[in-house]
Amino acid sequence: MILVTPLIRVFRLQKRVAFSSIFRANSLWSPSARFPQIVGQLARKSLAFSSYRSTSTPTRIKSSSTMPPRKRKASPSPSPAPSQPQSDASLPPESQLETQESQSQEASQSQSQILEQSQEESQTSTGNKRRKTTKTTTTSSKSKTTTTKTAKATKASASTSTADATNTTLSIPSRTPNTLKIVSWNLCGWAACSKKGLLPYLTAESPDILVLTEHKLNSAPWPLFPDPTLAARYPHAYWAFADKKGYSGTVILSTVKPLSVSTTLPGHPDPAAVNGRIVTLEFPNTYLVGTYVVNAGEKLKTLDTKNEWNLHFTRYIRSLDACKPVIWTGDLNVAPTALDLANAKKNWNKSAGYTEAETSAYRRILEGEALDDADLPPLPPVQATPLPPRSPPDGEAEDKGPEDTEGEKEKDEDEKKAVVFKDVWRDLHPTTQAYTYFSYRFNCRAKGIGWRLDMFVLSERIAARAKTCEIRQDVYGSDHVPLVLELEGEL
Secondary structure: OOOHHHHHHHHHHHHHHHHHHHHHHHOOOOHHHHHHHHHHHHHHHHHHHHHHHHHOOOOOOOOOOOOOOOOOOOOOOOOOOOOOOOOOOOOOOHHHHHHHHHHHHHHHHHHHHHHHHHHHHHHHHHHHHHHHHHHHHHHHHHHHHHHHHHHHHHHHHHHHHHOOOOOOOOOOOOOOOOEEEEEEEEOOOHHHHHHHOHHHHHHHHOOOEEEEEOOOOOOOOOOOOOOHHHHHHOOEEEEEOOOOOOOOOEEEEEOOOOOEEEOOOOOOOOHHHHOOOEEEEEOOOOEEEEEEOOOOOHHHOOHHHHHHHHHHHHHHHHHHHOOOOEEEEEEOOOOOOHHHEOOHHHHOOOOOOOOHHHHHHHHHHHHOOOOOOOOOOOOOOOOOOOOOOOOOHHHOOOOOOHHHHHHHHHHHHHHHHOOOEEEHHHHHOOOOOOOOEOOOHHHHHHHOOOEOOEEEEEEHHHHHHEEEEEEOOOOOOOOEOOEEEEEEOOO
16 A cells, blocks of 8 residues: 555656647647657656655555555566656656756757758748749740730831832822822921922922911022922912911912912901911912811810811801802811721720711701801802903804803803712722821821822712822822822813
């Protein structure tokens, strides 16, 4: 009984130590990391118990006086803990255990350090791989973008290089016999266009009448052209200048002298808004009107100004047509239909020149629709300039028969009723998609993204006299290209 109680205590103590050590070991990352500490703790407890047993006396000894003292037996070795690999008899001394414990701790620390380093290295390598992959992807995407841009630029430059940007090698079709050639061209600046190919083109085309818009001059240049021969070809020049310096401007150069000239728009309430935008020449048989129509502006900020212009110009051109047939040309700043611009759906009612208000106003002119001008005073009738009397040939008096007189009366009645006009280029090319304006931005000309803004609009009764009407796509010098009309007969 003397040794039973201490042994039970030792066993209980060992179990608590073992279970607590196992619990702490399981709470760590690896159970094997705490194993040397568990062994050391059990060894120290066992040594402490043995020293206690040898020095202390039992407090409670049950013995009898009649019974002889028992011989002391060697205490049995305690059973090892569940996680203990060896018995107490085989345990090393305390000093050795402490040394082993420290070594095991260092080994476990070194193992944990190695594990941490390996984890850090793996994370670093993974990050480096990701960075390399990202850099590789970025580099490849940049190289692809650069390659695409280079290819586009090469294509555009190739298309530009194949064209004659100076207009020195133009191939102009020969003129139709017995026709008058009229050219309309927005120069986007007289000075700039003169340096980019204006003179070679005029020499090659050799038109009879030139309607040039947006010249941006504030006074007529002198001499008109550096080439004296070219300047002498157009002795009659009629200019319209804007009040604002370097803005708009219209000029008509003619080989034929007109009967009268006007640079106003009758009935318009703001003469300053008209200056530089219209020139009207009266000839014996027709009126020639050259216009640089108001632009609706970015974000349609000047659409109201454009609508006001359209209203008064419609009344004006109808009053001219009531007197003589009209040839209206220039930069009209409207794309009438979806065929007349590259991205119709994208620009509808968002971009200047392709809105409901602008296309409707142009259609009213062509179809003769009624105007909402009841609040406006009527325009005074246009009076034709009387022609100089013609002397009959060989001194004979001119004798008009009754048939000639009746024919002239019918002609006068038809002219009074005529309010319909024809877009000549569209009538001759009903399904063709071609453009007269290409923005300088985004390389639109090389990509074929443009608008048809320049037209020839003729009174219906002389539309049949238009033999050809063509866009000169190969001519450079401006963001617009020339439009050429060949008209049969005299003006």
